[in-house]
Amino acid sequence: MSLALIEKILTPENLEFMIKGAGYSLAIAICALFGGSVLGLLAAAAKMSHFKILRAISNIYCEIFRGTPMLLQIMLLYLAGPVLTKTFLDFVYTPNPYIIGAVAIAINSGAYETELFRSVIQAVDKGQWEASHTIGLTYFQTMRHVILPQAFRRVIPPFINEFIVLIKDSSLLSTIGAIELLRSAQIMTSNYYNFFVPYTAAAVMYLVMTVTISNVARGVERRLAESD
Amino acid sequence: MIKMIDVCKSFAKGKIKAVQHADFEVKRGEVICVIGPSGSGKSTLIRCINGLEIPDSGEVYIDGQQLHFDKLKDQIPLIMRMGFVFQHFNLFPHMTVLDNLTLGPIQAQKKDPKTAVELAKALLKRVGLEDKMESYPAQLSGGQKQRVAIARALAQEPEVLLFDEPTSALDPEMIGEVLDVMLELAKSGMTLVVVTHEMGFAREVATRVVFMDQGQILEVGTPGEVFDHPRSERLRDFLSRVIHI
Numbered sequence: 001m002s003l004a005l006i007e008k009i010l011t012p013e014n015l016e017f018m019i020k021g022a023g024y025s026l027a028i029a030i031c032a033l034f035g036g037s038v039l040g041l042l043a044a045a046a047k048m049s050h051f052k053i054l055r056a057i058s059n060i061y062c063e064i065f066r067g068t069p070m071l072l073q074i075m076l077l078y079l080a081g082p083v084l085t086k087t088f089l090d091f092v093y094t095p096n097p098y099i100i101g102a103v104a105i106a107i108n109s110g111a112y113e114t115e116l117f118r119s120v121i122q123a124v125d126k127g128q129w130e131a132s133h134t135i136g137l138t139y140f141q142t143m144r145h146v147i148l149p150q151a152f153r154r155v156i157p158p159f160i161n162e163f164i165v166l167i168k169d170s171s172l173l174s175t176i177g178a179i180e181l182l183r184s185a186q187i188m189t190s191n192y193y194n195f196f197v198p199y200t201a202a203a204v205m206y207l208v209m210t211v212t213i214s215n216v217a218r219g220v221e222r223r224l225a226e227s228d
Numbered sequence: 229m230i231k232m233i234d235v236c237k238s239f240a241k242g243k244i245k246a247v248q249h250a251d252f253e254v255k256r257g258e259v260i261c262v263i264g265p266s267g268s269g270k271s272t273l274i275r276c277i278n279g280l281e282i283p284d285s286g287e288v289y290i291d292g293q294q295l296h297f298d299k300l301k302d303q304i305p306l307i308m309r310m311g312f313v314f315q316h317f318n319l320f321p322h323m324t325v326l327d328n329l330t331l332g333p334i335q336a337q338k339k340d341p342k343t344a345v346e347l348a349k350a351l352l353k354r355v356g357l358e359d360k361m362e363s364y365p366a367q368l369s370g371g372q373k374q375r376v377a378i379a380r381a382l383a384q385e386p387e388v389l390l391f392d393e394p395t396s397a398l399d400p401e402m403i404g405e406v407l408d409v410m411l412e413l414a415k416s417g418m419t420l421v422v423v424t425h426e427m428g429f430a431r432e433v434a435t436r437v438v439f440m441d442q443g444q445i446l447e448v449g450t451p452g453e454v455f456d457h458p459r460s461e462r463l464r465d466f467l468s469r470v471i472h473i
Contacts, residue, residue, distance in 0.1 A: 130280055131318035135332030135384055136308035138301070145331055149322050 009197045021184030022205045028102045029166040035106030040113025065111035071172050074104040078176045101173035120151040160217035164210045230254040235286030246272040248443040259414045261430035262423045264440035270423040278310045311381030315393040317373045319365040326361045329383045351379040371402030388419040439463050
């Protein structure tokens, strides 16, 4: 492996191409994280509800999306979606791999975030609910002013961890044609008949993103620990 | 003021009978101390009064108004007429002392924040903690936390205060400051129901003392009657174990 080869492959244009891919990976992860937290919060609320049907729906959702491979979910949503609309609505469309991909990852992440939110909410001491009851707060007032602020502090470290997981999971979208970081590296491997340089460069870029985020997370955690 | 009729409550699918057929009445201005061995159902009894526990059967009335346990959500105004002080304080750890006191008045009673803050300050002064307004619960001692908890219960302007072993989680040197606040409340004419192991407080302050054992209310009487002339063997036995001269 010569330095000349690295220089030949990692030209400014190619680097820009990969960084753009990394940008997509990051954007997909961010969209999936927030889409997933909306789903996760709703499903966690359903899971803790008094209504059996809501609990059942939430359980089924979690079981299905945690019990099947994410890659399969992505492919189903991407490939089966247009077929379904054609069959039932007689309407054909070309799915956008970035959007469908982010949606698929969000749905999957939501299933994991459900458990995350449920566990931090239930970890808040039962006495907090009791005290809120005695001072006359409703269920929603208790959630909003007493339970969620305390749950929020505990959820930050695992939430950031989920973000890191999603950055890596976004690489699965390379299989449906989204040119994110891994796919951009793949394209270069076939252009140059070289696997080592593009894949190593992609690995370094993934690491830069994940290590940066986990360092930020550690800082946040330390700050939270101090204020306790 | 408070009337309980034939209240029963069991746990573990009926295996543990915490409260059995409790009939009891508290009149306005009374100070009731509930005593008895651990596990005798004292806490469960007091928790049934404001719906922290839902009785299996029986009725609870506050000033003649029945507390409907099946629709507790609609009973908030009734529940708020009773302040509750917990053994483990249950202050809100993420809020300052002042916010702990104003949360209920502002959210539940829809009080103007300024009025709520003024009331909270006055109450903190009453329990001797006006300088701790901006502190967080974690920065307070146990005795201070419990005094804040009492002030928080008073902030909802209740007609009766329920205490569930308010000094049991405190270091001995902090019990006095909490009992002093309770004594001041009793003198001011507030109706109090206190589950306690502080026999000295019960003897000094109570208008009536309730003795519970194995989920039953066994004796009710003035401190003189209960402490000096116990009628049942179980009360005599209990007193001989807790009162050391």
